[in-house]
Amino acid sequence: MGQLSPRALHVLRQTSNFVAAAGLALALGMIATAVRAQQVTTDGTIIRNVTLISSERPAPLLHADVLIRDGRITKIGTRLTVAQGIRQIDGTGQFLIPGLVDSHVHPGHSAALDDDAIAAHPELWAAYRAQVPRAYFAFGFTSIVDLDLLPTDQAWFEGTPVHPRFYSCGPGIKVAGGYMAFDVPPSSSPNFPNLIYEPQEAKSWPANLNSANYTADHAVARAADAGAVCVKAFVEPGFGMFHWPYMHTETLQNIRAAATARHLILMVHANGVDSWRSALNAHADVIAHGLWVWSGDPDNAVPPESARELIEAAARAHVHVQPTMQTVAGERAIFNPGLLDDPRLAFALPSSVITYLRSPDGVKARVTVADEYSKASPPPGFEPLFNAAIKRTQATFKIMLQDHVPLIFGSDTPGVDGFGNPPGLNGRMELQDWADAGAPLALILRAATLDNAKTLGLSRELGSIEVGKRADLLLLRENPLVNVSAYDSIDAVFSDGKYIARESLRPNN
Numbered sequence: 001m002g003q004l005s006p007r008a009l010h011v012l013r014q015t016s017n018f019v020a021a022a023g024l025a026l027a028l029g030m031i032a033t034a035v036r037a038q039q040v041t042t043d044g045t046i047i048r049n050v051t052l053i054s055s056e057r058p059a060p061l062l063h064a065d066v067l068i069r070d071g072r073i074t075k076i077g078t079r080l081t082v083a084q085g086i087r088q089i090d091g092t093g094q095f096l097i098p099g100l101v102d103s104h105v106h107p108g109h110s111a112a113l114d115d116d117a118i119a120a121h122p123e124l125w126a127a128y129r130a131q132v133p134r135a136y137f138a139f140g141f142t143s144i145v146d147l148d149l150l151p152t153d154q155a156w157f158e159g160t161p162v163h164p165r166f167y168s169c170g171p172g173i174k175v176a177g178g179y180m181a182f183d184v185p186p187s188s189s190p191n192f193p194n195l196i197y198e199p200q201e202a203k204s205w206p207a208n209l210n211s212a213n214y215t216a217d218h219a220v221a222r223a224a225d226a227g228a229v230c231v232k233a234f235v236e237p238g239f240g241m242f243h244w245p246y247m248h249t250e251t252l253q254n255i256r257a258a259a260t261a262r263h264l265i266l267m268v269h270a271n272g273v274d275s276w277r278s279a280l281n282a283h284a285d286v287i288a289h290g291l292w293v294w295s296g297d298p299d300n301a302v303p304p305e306s307a308r309e310l311i312e313a314a315a316r317a318h319v320h321v322q323p324t325m326q327t328v329a330g331e332r333a334i335f336n337p338g339l340l341d342d343p344r345l346a347f348a349l350p351s352s353v354i355t356y357l358r359s360p361d362g363v364k365a366r367v368t369v370a371d372e373y374s375k376a377s378p379p380p381g382f383e384p385l386f387n388a389a390i391k392r393t394q395a396t397f398k399i400m401l402q403d404h405v406p407l408i409f410g411s412d413t414p415g416v417d418g419f420g421n422p423p424g425l426n427g428r429m430e431l432q433d434w435a436d437a438g439a440p441l442a443l444i445l446r447a448a449t450l451d452n453a454k455t456l457g458l459s460r461e462l463g464s465i466e467v468g469k470r471a472d473l474l475l476l477r478e479n480p481l482v483n484v485s486a487y488d489s490i491d492a493v494f495s496d497g498k499y500i501a502r503e504s505l506r507p508n509n
Protein backbone atom coordinates (compact mmCIF):
# COMPACT_ATOMS: atom_id res chain seq x y z
CA MET A 1 0.00 0.00 0.00
CA GLY A 2 1.21 3.53 -0.56
CA GLN A 3 -1.49 6.03 -0.90
CA LEU A 4 -2.32 9.59 -1.42
CA SER A 5 -1.83 11.35 1.86
CA PRO A 6 -5.33 11.48 3.39
CA ARG A 7 -5.47 7.72 3.19
CA ALA A 8 -3.00 7.61 6.01
CA LEU A 9 -5.55 8.86 8.52
CA HIS A 10 -7.82 6.07 7.54
CA VAL A 11 -5.05 3.55 7.85
CA LEU A 12 -4.76 4.52 11.52
CA ARG A 13 -8.28 3.24 11.94
CA GLN A 14 -7.91 0.15 9.80
CA THR A 15 -4.51 -1.31 10.56
CA SER A 16 -5.50 -2.97 13.81
CA ASN A 17 -8.35 -4.76 12.10
CA PHE A 18 -6.40 -6.71 9.49
CA VAL A 19 -5.79 -9.62 11.84
CA ALA A 20 -9.40 -9.73 12.95
CA ALA A 21 -10.63 -9.63 9.36
CA ALA A 22 -8.35 -12.46 8.28
CA GLY A 23 -9.47 -14.54 11.25
CA LEU A 24 -13.08 -13.98 10.33
CA ALA A 25 -12.54 -15.33 6.85
CA LEU A 26 -10.88 -18.44 8.21
CA ALA A 27 -13.76 -18.92 10.59
CA LEU A 28 -16.10 -18.86 7.63
CA GLY A 29 -14.65 -22.18 6.59
CA MET A 30 -12.20 -20.98 3.94
CA ILE A 31 -15.10 -19.76 1.86
CA ALA A 32 -16.75 -23.10 1.38
CA THR A 33 -19.20 -21.61 -1.08
CA ALA A 34 -16.55 -21.05 -3.74
CA VAL A 35 -17.54 -22.95 -6.81
CA ARG A 36 -14.90 -24.70 -8.84
CA ALA A 37 -14.31 -23.02 -12.16
CA GLN A 38 -14.69 -25.08 -15.27
CA GLN A 39 -11.34 -26.79 -15.53
CA VAL A 40 -10.00 -29.46 -17.75
CA THR A 41 -6.84 -31.28 -16.79
CA THR A 42 -4.75 -31.07 -19.90
CA ASP A 43 -1.62 -33.08 -19.47
CA GLY A 44 -1.69 -33.20 -23.20
CA THR A 45 -2.96 -30.11 -24.99
CA ILE A 46 -1.95 -28.48 -28.22
CA ILE A 47 -2.90 -24.92 -29.13
CA ARG A 48 -2.96 -24.75 -32.91
CA ASN A 49 -2.35 -22.00 -35.45
CA VAL A 50 -2.11 -19.12 -32.99
CA THR A 51 -0.09 -15.89 -33.17
CA LEU A 52 2.49 -16.36 -30.40
CA ILE A 53 3.65 -13.15 -28.74
CA SER A 54 6.34 -13.39 -26.09
CA SER A 55 8.86 -10.72 -25.10
CA GLU A 56 12.06 -12.72 -25.69
CA ARG A 57 11.15 -12.97 -29.39
CA PRO A 58 12.05 -10.16 -31.78
CA ALA A 59 8.72 -10.71 -33.56
CA PRO A 60 5.54 -12.74 -33.07
CA LEU A 61 5.57 -16.32 -34.32
CA LEU A 62 2.72 -16.74 -36.78
CA HIS A 63 0.71 -19.96 -37.17
CA ALA A 64 2.33 -21.34 -34.05
CA ASP A 65 1.51 -24.64 -32.40
CA VAL A 66 2.26 -24.94 -28.68
CA LEU A 67 2.27 -28.33 -27.01
CA ILE A 68 1.63 -28.56 -23.28
CA ARG A 69 2.34 -31.64 -21.17
CA ASP A 70 2.40 -32.06 -17.40
CA GLY A 71 1.76 -28.36 -16.92
CA ARG A 72 4.74 -27.24 -18.96
CA ILE A 73 5.41 -26.06 -22.49
CA THR A 74 7.11 -28.98 -24.23
CA LYS A 75 7.18 -28.01 -27.90
CA ILE A 76 6.75 -24.89 -30.02
CA GLY A 77 6.60 -24.92 -33.79
CA THR A 78 4.32 -24.87 -36.77
CA ARG A 79 2.25 -27.80 -38.02
CA LEU A 80 3.49 -30.05 -35.21
CA THR A 81 2.53 -33.69 -35.38
CA VAL A 82 1.35 -35.05 -32.07
CA ALA A 83 0.08 -38.34 -30.71
CA GLN A 84 -3.61 -39.13 -30.82
CA GLY A 85 -5.63 -38.24 -27.77
CA ILE A 86 -3.97 -34.87 -27.24
CA ARG A 87 -6.57 -32.20 -26.72
CA GLN A 88 -6.62 -29.73 -29.61
CA ILE A 89 -7.47 -26.06 -29.17
CA ASP A 90 -7.89 -24.07 -32.35
CA GLY A 91 -6.15 -20.72 -31.92
CA THR A 92 -6.88 -19.49 -35.44
CA GLY A 93 -7.18 -15.71 -35.42
CA GLN A 94 -6.17 -15.54 -31.76
CA PHE A 95 -3.10 -14.39 -29.85
CA LEU A 96 -1.19 -16.38 -27.25
CA ILE A 97 0.80 -14.47 -24.62
CA PRO A 98 2.40 -15.44 -21.30
CA GLY A 99 0.22 -15.17 -18.21
CA LEU A 100 0.64 -11.76 -16.59
CA VAL A 101 2.51 -11.27 -13.32
CA ASP A 102 1.36 -8.60 -10.86
CA SER A 103 4.31 -8.04 -8.55
CA HIS A 104 2.54 -5.74 -6.09
CA VAL A 105 -0.71 -6.93 -4.53
CA HIS A 106 -2.37 -7.29 -1.15
CA PRO A 107 -5.03 -9.93 -1.84
CA GLY A 108 -5.94 -10.31 1.82
CA HIS A 109 -6.98 -6.67 2.12
CA SER A 110 -10.52 -5.71 1.24
CA ALA A 111 -10.87 -3.78 -2.00
CA ALA A 112 -14.61 -3.23 -1.64
CA LEU A 113 -15.96 -3.51 1.90
CA ASP A 114 -14.84 -1.50 4.91
CA ASP A 115 -14.50 -2.92 8.40
CA ASP A 116 -18.05 -2.03 9.38
CA ALA A 117 -19.50 -3.69 6.29
CA ILE A 118 -17.41 -6.80 6.88
CA ALA A 119 -18.65 -7.01 10.47
CA ALA A 120 -22.28 -6.40 9.51
CA HIS A 121 -22.32 -8.61 6.39
CA PRO A 122 -20.07 -11.65 6.77
CA GLU A 123 -21.85 -13.23 3.80
CA LEU A 124 -20.72 -10.35 1.55
CA TRP A 125 -17.17 -10.69 2.82
CA ALA A 126 -17.25 -14.43 2.12
CA ALA A 127 -18.57 -13.84 -1.40
CA TYR A 128 -15.93 -11.15 -1.97
CA ARG A 129 -13.09 -13.38 -0.78
CA ALA A 130 -14.28 -16.29 -2.90
CA GLN A 131 -13.97 -14.14 -6.01
CA VAL A 132 -10.57 -12.53 -5.32
CA PRO A 133 -8.33 -15.29 -6.79
CA ARG A 134 -10.74 -15.86 -9.69
CA ALA A 135 -10.75 -12.14 -10.45
CA TYR A 136 -6.97 -12.12 -10.85
CA PHE A 137 -7.28 -14.97 -13.35
CA ALA A 138 -10.16 -13.28 -15.16
CA PHE A 139 -7.94 -10.29 -15.94
CA GLY A 140 -5.01 -12.46 -16.99
CA PHE A 141 -2.88 -12.50 -13.85
CA THR A 142 -1.59 -16.05 -13.44
CA SER A 143 1.00 -15.08 -10.80
CA ILE A 144 0.87 -12.50 -8.03
CA VAL A 145 3.32 -11.27 -5.42
CA ASP A 146 1.99 -10.24 -2.01
CA LEU A 147 4.11 -7.36 -0.80
CA ASP A 148 3.12 -7.39 2.86
CA LEU A 149 2.16 -10.88 3.84
CA LEU A 150 -0.05 -12.05 6.62
CA PRO A 151 0.63 -15.80 6.79
CA THR A 152 -3.12 -16.44 7.15
CA ASP A 153 -3.67 -14.70 3.79
CA GLN A 154 -1.41 -17.11 1.94
CA ALA A 155 -3.13 -20.11 3.55
CA TRP A 156 -6.53 -18.72 2.58
CA PHE A 157 -5.52 -17.80 -0.99
CA GLU A 158 -3.83 -21.10 -1.73
CA GLY A 159 -6.72 -22.93 -0.13
CA THR A 160 -9.20 -21.62 -2.69
CA PRO A 161 -10.16 -24.03 -5.48
CA VAL A 162 -8.85 -21.92 -8.37
CA HIS A 163 -6.08 -19.42 -7.81
CA PRO A 164 -3.04 -17.86 -9.48
CA ARG A 165 0.48 -18.75 -8.40
CA PHE A 166 1.22 -16.97 -5.15
CA TYR A 167 4.56 -15.45 -4.13
CA SER A 168 5.40 -13.02 -1.39
CA CYS A 169 7.99 -10.76 0.21
CA GLY A 170 6.90 -12.14 3.59
CA PRO A 171 5.74 -9.67 6.21
CA GLY A 172 6.91 -6.16 5.27
CA ILE A 173 9.52 -4.55 7.51
CA LYS A 174 8.17 -1.55 9.42
CA VAL A 175 9.14 0.98 12.05
CA ALA A 176 7.14 0.87 15.29
CA GLY A 177 4.67 3.74 15.46
CA GLY A 178 5.16 4.48 11.76
CA TYR A 179 3.30 3.73 8.54
CA MET A 180 1.43 0.42 8.59
CA ALA A 181 2.56 -0.15 12.20
CA PHE A 182 0.81 2.67 14.02
CA ASP A 183 -0.69 0.30 16.56
CA VAL A 184 1.78 -2.20 17.86
CA PRO A 185 -0.09 -4.51 20.20
CA PRO A 186 1.34 -4.55 23.76
CA SER A 187 2.25 -8.21 23.48
CA SER A 188 3.09 -7.92 19.82
CA SER A 189 3.18 -11.21 18.00
CA PRO A 190 6.71 -11.34 16.64
CA ASN A 191 5.61 -11.50 13.01
CA PHE A 192 2.97 -8.83 12.71
CA PRO A 193 4.02 -6.32 11.90
CA ASN A 194 7.60 -7.32 11.10
CA LEU A 195 9.21 -4.55 13.14
CA ILE A 196 12.77 -3.34 12.93
CA TYR A 197 14.42 -1.27 15.66
CA GLU A 198 15.20 2.16 14.23
CA PRO A 199 17.71 3.89 16.54
CA GLN A 200 16.81 7.35 15.21
CA GLU A 201 13.18 6.76 16.26
CA ALA A 202 13.98 5.14 19.60
CA LYS A 203 11.31 7.13 21.42
CA SER A 204 8.53 5.28 19.58
CA TRP A 205 9.93 1.83 20.36
CA PRO A 206 7.53 -0.31 22.49
CA ALA A 207 9.01 -0.77 25.95
CA ASN A 208 7.90 -4.41 26.14
CA LEU A 209 9.96 -5.52 23.15
CA ASN A 210 13.67 -6.29 23.36
CA SER A 211 15.22 -4.28 20.54
CA ALA A 212 18.02 -6.85 20.21
CA ASN A 213 15.46 -9.20 18.62
CA TYR A 214 14.54 -6.65 15.97
CA THR A 215 17.71 -6.16 13.97
CA ALA A 216 17.84 -6.18 10.17
CA ASP A 217 18.96 -9.81 10.29
CA HIS A 218 15.95 -10.78 12.38
CA ALA A 219 13.54 -8.89 10.15
CA VAL A 220 14.90 -10.43 6.95
CA ALA A 221 14.95 -13.86 8.59
CA ARG A 222 11.23 -13.49 9.38
CA ALA A 223 10.53 -12.79 5.71
CA ALA A 224 12.72 -15.70 4.60
CA ASP A 225 11.02 -18.02 7.09
CA ALA A 226 7.68 -17.10 5.50
CA GLY A 227 8.98 -18.44 2.18
CA ALA A 228 9.60 -15.02 0.66
CA VAL A 229 11.15 -14.45 -2.77
CA CYS A 230 11.86 -10.85 -1.81
CA VAL A 231 12.05 -8.52 1.17
CA LYS A 232 9.88 -5.43 1.44
CA ALA A 233 10.86 -2.44 3.58
CA PHE A 234 8.63 0.55 4.19
CA VAL A 235 10.17 4.03 4.01
CA GLU A 236 7.27 6.39 4.61
CA PRO A 237 7.91 9.64 6.48
CA GLY A 238 4.27 10.74 6.03
CA PHE A 239 3.27 11.41 2.41
CA GLY A 240 4.56 14.96 2.68
CA MET A 241 1.75 15.80 5.13
CA PHE A 242 2.51 13.96 8.35
CA HIS A 243 5.62 13.40 10.41
CA TRP A 244 5.78 9.76 11.38
CA PRO A 245 8.64 7.72 12.74
CA TYR A 246 10.27 6.22 9.65
CA MET A 247 13.08 4.00 8.47
CA HIS A 248 16.32 5.93 7.98
CA THR A 249 18.90 5.17 5.31
CA GLU A 250 21.41 3.38 7.59
CA THR A 251 18.73 0.93 8.73
CA LEU A 252 17.67 0.35 5.14
CA GLN A 253 21.30 -0.33 4.24
CA ASN A 254 21.44 -2.95 7.02
CA ILE A 255 18.36 -4.60 5.53
CA ARG A 256 20.05 -4.51 2.14
CA ALA A 257 23.05 -6.37 3.52
CA ALA A 258 20.87 -8.93 5.31
CA ALA A 259 18.76 -9.49 2.19
CA THR A 260 21.86 -9.94 0.04
CA ALA A 261 23.21 -12.51 2.49
CA ARG A 262 20.04 -14.52 2.02
CA HIS A 263 19.90 -14.00 -1.76
CA LEU A 264 16.63 -12.08 -1.54
CA ILE A 265 15.86 -9.03 -3.62
CA LEU A 266 15.02 -5.84 -1.75
CA MET A 267 11.84 -3.94 -2.59
CA VAL A 268 11.32 -0.57 -0.95
CA HIS A 269 8.03 1.25 -0.45
CA ALA A 270 8.91 4.81 -1.47
CA ASN A 271 6.88 7.45 -3.31
CA GLY A 272 8.60 10.74 -2.44
CA VAL A 273 11.94 12.32 -3.28
CA ASP A 274 13.37 11.69 0.21
CA SER A 275 12.33 8.04 0.33
CA TRP A 276 13.42 7.42 -3.27
CA ARG A 277 16.83 8.90 -2.40
CA SER A 278 17.05 6.61 0.60
CA ALA A 279 16.11 3.56 -1.51
CA LEU A 280 18.77 4.45 -4.09
CA ASN A 281 21.42 5.05 -1.43
CA ALA A 282 20.64 1.63 0.03
CA HIS A 283 20.91 -0.02 -3.42
CA ALA A 284 17.33 -1.31 -3.45
CA ASP A 285 16.55 -3.68 -6.30
CA VAL A 286 13.01 -2.37 -6.71
CA ILE A 287 11.24 0.85 -5.76
CA ALA A 288 7.68 -0.31 -5.17
CA HIS A 289 5.93 2.93 -6.18
CA GLY A 290 6.15 5.77 -8.62
CA LEU A 291 7.25 9.24 -7.55
CA TRP A 292 4.62 11.80 -6.61
CA VAL A 293 5.51 13.32 -3.23
CA TRP A 294 7.78 16.36 -3.04
CA SER A 295 7.75 19.61 -1.12
CA GLY A 296 6.58 22.96 -2.42
CA ASP A 297 3.18 23.93 -3.74
CA PRO A 298 1.09 20.72 -3.44
CA ASP A 299 -1.04 21.95 -6.31
CA ASN A 300 1.95 22.08 -8.66
CA ALA A 301 2.39 18.89 -10.69
CA VAL A 302 5.66 19.83 -12.41
CA PRO A 303 8.45 17.53 -11.12
CA PRO A 304 11.30 19.45 -9.47
CA GLU A 305 14.92 19.01 -10.51
CA SER A 306 15.48 16.70 -7.54
CA ALA A 307 12.83 14.29 -8.87
CA ARG A 308 14.39 14.31 -12.33
CA GLU A 309 17.84 13.62 -10.88
CA LEU A 310 16.54 10.69 -8.83
CA ILE A 311 14.83 9.15 -11.85
CA GLU A 312 18.05 9.52 -13.83
CA ALA A 313 19.94 7.91 -10.95
CA ALA A 314 17.49 5.00 -10.86
CA ALA A 315 18.05 4.46 -14.59
CA ARG A 316 21.84 4.60 -14.19
CA ALA A 317 21.82 2.15 -11.29
CA HIS A 318 19.33 -0.09 -13.09
CA VAL A 319 16.94 0.04 -10.14
CA HIS A 320 13.55 -1.37 -11.14
CA VAL A 321 10.44 0.69 -10.49
CA GLN A 322 6.78 -0.23 -10.09
CA PRO A 323 4.97 2.99 -11.06
CA THR A 324 1.69 1.87 -9.33
CA MET A 325 -0.32 4.67 -10.93
CA GLN A 326 -3.57 3.17 -9.63
CA THR A 327 -2.39 3.81 -6.06
CA VAL A 328 -3.32 7.41 -6.72
CA ALA A 329 -5.86 7.10 -9.55
CA GLY A 330 -7.94 4.52 -7.65
CA GLU A 331 -8.92 7.21 -5.14
CA ARG A 332 -11.22 8.62 -7.78
CA ALA A 333 -13.89 6.05 -6.92
CA ILE A 334 -14.36 7.61 -3.49
CA PHE A 335 -15.69 10.76 -5.10
CA ASN A 336 -16.95 9.44 -8.39
CA PRO A 337 -18.66 6.03 -8.26
CA GLY A 338 -18.66 5.68 -12.08
CA LEU A 339 -16.57 2.52 -11.75
CA LEU A 340 -19.73 0.78 -10.51
CA ASP A 341 -21.08 1.10 -14.06
CA ASP A 342 -18.02 -0.51 -15.65
CA PRO A 343 -19.24 -3.86 -17.05
CA ARG A 344 -15.82 -5.37 -16.34
CA LEU A 345 -16.53 -5.04 -12.60
CA ALA A 346 -18.79 -8.09 -12.92
CA PHE A 347 -15.65 -10.25 -13.14
CA ALA A 348 -14.01 -8.57 -10.13
CA LEU A 349 -16.79 -8.40 -7.55
CA PRO A 350 -19.84 -10.58 -6.84
CA SER A 351 -23.13 -8.95 -7.78
CA SER A 352 -24.16 -8.97 -4.10
CA VAL A 353 -21.16 -6.78 -3.26
CA ILE A 354 -21.85 -4.40 -6.18
CA THR A 355 -25.46 -4.16 -5.01
CA TYR A 356 -24.25 -3.32 -1.50
CA LEU A 357 -21.89 -0.62 -2.82
CA ARG A 358 -24.88 0.98 -4.57
CA SER A 359 -27.12 0.69 -1.48
CA PRO A 360 -27.66 3.54 1.01
CA ASP A 361 -25.20 1.88 3.44
CA GLY A 362 -22.59 1.53 0.72
CA VAL A 363 -23.02 5.11 -0.44
CA LYS A 364 -22.83 6.33 3.15
CA ALA A 365 -19.55 4.48 3.72
CA ARG A 366 -18.09 6.03 0.58
CA VAL A 367 -19.24 9.54 1.42
CA THR A 368 -17.83 9.20 4.95
CA VAL A 369 -14.39 8.40 3.57
CA ALA A 370 -14.71 11.24 1.05
CA ASP A 371 -15.50 13.62 3.91
CA GLU A 372 -12.53 12.36 5.92
CA TYR A 373 -10.26 12.93 2.97
CA SER A 374 -11.61 16.39 2.36
CA LYS A 375 -11.23 17.37 6.02
CA ALA A 376 -7.66 16.04 6.15
CA SER A 377 -6.58 17.89 3.02
CA PRO A 378 -4.75 21.19 3.34
CA PRO A 379 -5.66 24.06 0.98
CA PRO A 380 -6.53 24.12 -1.88
CA GLY A 381 -8.62 21.07 -0.86
CA PHE A 382 -8.83 17.44 -1.81
CA GLU A 383 -9.95 17.61 -5.39
CA PRO A 384 -7.22 19.95 -6.71
CA LEU A 385 -4.62 18.05 -4.71
CA PHE A 386 -5.90 14.74 -6.04
CA ASN A 387 -5.80 15.96 -9.61
CA ALA A 388 -2.29 17.32 -9.07
CA ALA A 389 -1.21 13.98 -7.60
CA ILE A 390 -2.46 12.12 -10.68
CA LYS A 391 -0.62 14.57 -12.91
CA ARG A 392 2.51 14.07 -10.82
CA THR A 393 2.40 10.28 -11.28
CA GLN A 394 1.98 10.76 -15.01
CA ALA A 395 4.73 13.37 -15.30
CA THR A 396 7.32 11.30 -13.44
CA PHE A 397 6.23 8.16 -15.31
CA LYS A 398 6.96 9.94 -18.59
CA ILE A 399 10.43 10.91 -17.36
CA MET A 400 11.02 7.27 -16.37
CA LEU A 401 10.11 6.21 -19.90
CA GLN A 402 12.41 8.83 -21.44
CA ASP A 403 15.28 7.85 -19.14
CA HIS A 404 14.71 4.11 -19.73
CA VAL A 405 14.22 3.29 -16.07
CA PRO A 406 13.57 -0.47 -15.99
CA LEU A 407 9.87 -0.70 -15.16
CA ILE A 408 8.10 -3.74 -13.78
CA PHE A 409 4.38 -4.12 -13.50
CA GLY A 410 2.69 -3.94 -10.10
CA SER A 411 -0.76 -2.55 -9.39
CA ASP A 412 -0.78 -2.22 -5.56
CA THR A 413 -4.20 -3.88 -5.37
CA PRO A 414 -5.73 -2.58 -3.19
CA GLY A 415 -3.79 0.53 -2.29
CA VAL A 416 -6.73 2.84 -1.66
CA ASP A 417 -9.81 3.01 0.50
CA GLY A 418 -13.16 2.25 -1.05
CA PHE A 419 -13.59 0.14 -4.17
CA GLY A 420 -11.26 1.97 -6.57
CA ASN A 421 -8.77 -0.91 -6.78
CA PRO A 422 -10.94 -4.01 -7.42
CA PRO A 423 -9.05 -7.32 -7.63
CA GLY A 424 -7.88 -8.14 -11.14
CA LEU A 425 -9.61 -5.17 -12.73
CA ASN A 426 -7.25 -2.80 -10.94
CA GLY A 427 -4.36 -4.44 -12.75
CA ARG A 428 -6.21 -3.96 -16.01
CA MET A 429 -6.68 -0.28 -15.15
CA GLU A 430 -2.98 0.00 -14.31
CA LEU A 431 -2.15 -1.41 -17.78
CA GLN A 432 -4.41 1.31 -19.18
CA ASP A 433 -2.69 4.03 -17.12
CA TRP A 434 0.67 3.03 -18.56
CA ALA A 435 -0.66 3.09 -22.12
CA ASP A 436 -2.44 6.41 -21.60
CA ALA A 437 0.78 7.93 -20.27
CA GLY A 438 2.63 6.89 -23.42
CA ALA A 439 4.26 3.55 -22.60
CA PRO A 440 4.80 1.43 -25.74
CA LEU A 441 2.60 -1.68 -25.75
CA ALA A 442 5.60 -4.00 -26.13
CA LEU A 443 7.15 -2.45 -23.02
CA ILE A 444 3.93 -2.92 -21.05
CA LEU A 445 3.71 -6.60 -21.98
CA ARG A 446 7.35 -7.17 -21.16
CA ALA A 447 7.07 -5.35 -17.79
CA ALA A 448 4.08 -7.52 -16.86
CA THR A 449 5.67 -10.80 -17.95
CA LEU A 450 9.36 -11.42 -18.60
CA ASP A 451 10.81 -8.44 -16.75
CA ASN A 452 8.70 -9.15 -13.67
CA ALA A 453 9.79 -12.79 -13.73
CA LYS A 454 13.46 -11.91 -14.23
CA THR A 455 13.49 -9.27 -11.51
CA LEU A 456 11.92 -11.68 -9.03
CA GLY A 457 14.26 -14.52 -9.96
CA LEU A 458 11.38 -16.56 -11.39
CA SER A 459 12.25 -16.51 -15.07
CA ARG A 460 13.23 -20.18 -15.16
CA GLU A 461 9.54 -20.90 -14.60
CA LEU A 462 7.57 -17.88 -15.73
CA GLY A 463 7.39 -14.84 -17.94
CA SER A 464 7.65 -16.13 -21.49
CA ILE A 465 6.43 -18.86 -23.82
CA GLU A 466 9.47 -21.10 -24.02
CA VAL A 467 9.98 -24.84 -23.85
CA GLY A 468 10.40 -25.98 -20.27
CA LYS A 469 8.48 -23.13 -18.66
CA ARG A 470 5.18 -23.41 -16.85
CA ALA A 471 2.22 -23.34 -19.21
CA ASP A 472 0.76 -20.14 -17.77
CA LEU A 473 -0.77 -18.58 -20.86
CA LEU A 474 -3.51 -16.27 -22.10
CA LEU A 475 -5.51 -16.71 -25.26
CA LEU A 476 -6.70 -13.32 -26.55
CA ARG A 477 -9.03 -12.40 -29.37
CA GLU A 478 -7.12 -9.17 -30.02
CA ASN A 479 -3.45 -8.26 -30.38
CA PRO A 480 -1.94 -6.65 -27.24
CA LEU A 481 0.81 -5.06 -29.37
CA VAL A 482 -1.83 -3.13 -31.31
CA ASN A 483 -4.18 -1.91 -28.60
CA VAL A 484 -4.15 -2.09 -24.80
CA SER A 485 -7.86 -2.96 -24.97
CA ALA A 486 -6.73 -6.42 -26.14
CA TYR A 487 -6.39 -7.23 -22.43
CA ASP A 488 -10.20 -7.03 -22.33
CA SER A 489 -10.41 -9.78 -24.94
CA ILE A 490 -9.16 -12.74 -22.89
CA ASP A 491 -10.87 -15.87 -24.10
CA ALA A 492 -9.14 -18.41 -21.87
CA VAL A 493 -6.46 -18.65 -19.22
CA PHE A 494 -4.05 -21.56 -18.86
CA SER A 495 -2.57 -22.10 -15.42
CA ASP A 496 -0.08 -24.93 -15.17
CA GLY A 497 -1.53 -26.10 -18.46
CA LYS A 498 -5.07 -26.23 -17.10
CA TYR A 499 -7.57 -24.60 -19.41
CA ILE A 500 -9.93 -22.11 -17.75
CA ALA A 501 -12.57 -20.47 -19.91
CA ARG A 502 -12.75 -16.83 -18.94
CA GLU A 503 -16.54 -16.92 -18.77
CA SER A 504 -16.29 -19.60 -16.08
CA LEU A 505 -14.55 -17.10 -13.84
CA ARG A 506 -17.61 -14.97 -13.25
CA PRO A 507 -18.63 -14.86 -9.57
CA ASN A 508 -20.75 -17.82 -8.44
CA ASN A 509 -20.15 -19.58 -11.72
Ligand SMILES: [Zn+2]
Pocket residue numbers: 001002104105106147412413415
Ligand atom coordinates in the same frame (compact mmCIF):
# COMPACT_ATOMS: atom_id res chain seq x y z
ZN1 LIG B 1 1.30 -1.82 -1.53
